[in-house]
Amino acid sequence: MTKELILVLNCGSSSVKFSIIDPIKEVTYIDGIVETVNSVTSLIIKNFIKNKKLFKKFDKVESYKKLIILIFDILIDQYKNYLNNVIGIGHRVVHGGEYLKKSMIINSFILSKIQESSIFAPLHNPFHLLAINVALKKILKLKNFNVAVFDTAFHHTLPKESFLYAIPYHFYTDYSIRRYGAHGINHFYITKQSSIFLKKPIFKLNIISCHLGSGSSITAIVNGKSVDTSMGLTPLEGLVMGTRCGDIDPSIIFYMVKKLGISIDKVQKILTENSGVLGISSISNDFRKLEEKYNINKKAKLSIDIFCRRVSKYICGYSSLMCGRLDAIIFTGGIGENSSLIRYKIINKLSLIGCFLDIDKNLKNNKKIMFINSIKSIPILVIPANENQIIAKETYDLVKKSIL
Secondary structure, eight states, rough: OOOOOEEEEEEESSSSEEEETTTTTTTTEEEEEEEEETTTTEEEETTTTTEEEEEEEEEOSSSSHHHHHHHHHHHHHEEEEEEETTTEEEEEEOOOOOOOOOOEEOOHHHHHHHHHHHGGOOTHHHHHHHHHHHHHHHHHTTTTTTEEEEGGGGGOOOOOHHOOOOSSSSSHHHHSSSOOSSSSSHHHHHHHHHHHHTTTTTOOOOOOOOOOOOOOOOEEEEEEEEESSSSSSSSSSSSSSSSHHHHHHHHHHIIIIIIOOHHHHHHHHHHHSOOHHHHHHHSSSSSSHHHHHTOHHHHHHHHHHHHHHHHHHHHHHHHHTTTTTOEEEEHHHHHHOOOOOHHHHTTTOOOTTTBBOHHHHOOOOOOOOOOOOTTTOOOEEEEOOOHHOOOOHHHHHHHHHHHH
């Protein structure tokens, strides 16, 4: 086992994913997830080297902070031989704001900037800060080797015509109101993997990357750089999502507040937690459950149809940014990787831009990179997400540089 491993913490609003990775050999030693569903917290840790799995259930953990502490306590107690070889801790941070444009070793200034950006990612950044603060205290020898890797960093190549909103310009210059995007870590990973499988240098690569999950975004990537993306100032803009509304007429908010008398805080909760496919279907924000009911429940079908229609519209729109050549469309994320139905419904609307599906290939699900296009189509790939590999490599590079 190498002596230079990286611990990755990827904190969501209801779950925490973590891994211990060799970023040079791209080997994952430990991979785990803790999530709370229906007041029960479950922990699953896979040890890929010993081919063992640890599974535990707990009564609902009282707080998110205690959830992070639980993870560290188990790692220290049962995986100490791996933890002793960790030289840095990489933290996924959804929003870095205007000034945090690349991965950085965490200090008090970086923490303050992540805190400032929490207003733009209220469902994510506060949890990242909790995890960082626990990590700083739990493993003191790595206090100076915690690294923040930002989901917004990949999108700092957006030109002004993509990231500016058509509101008075001073709101950008004075308050940094602009499109920032999200899922940049995985969109960057998809770019690297696409370059390999399409046998094209990254600087010549034109793709549309579709990260489809509970939170979803699409990014137009030209010559290897993000030039437009569907999420905006916050991760609320863009596609219809699990509980988020995506693009809406802003006047809906005015109507809710002024005409219906709903408080602005309640409106925010509705649009972020009670909308999307959950709001349309009144059944679930879990696309797997909606697919099960697709042919028997009209609202379940409608919610998926609306989701797929929005994705297709974005793909077609972004095809106009490809400078005359679209090398591939990529599907990634939990839904993009696993739902043959949703891929079918999206691609079925894209014949005008030369996209045609191979039905048999689309039905396969081997958890590996695969082409699902027919012979007459431009390439369409399914690439499993792997944010943790990028986080580990970025962390490793910064830690080694700081040591030297």
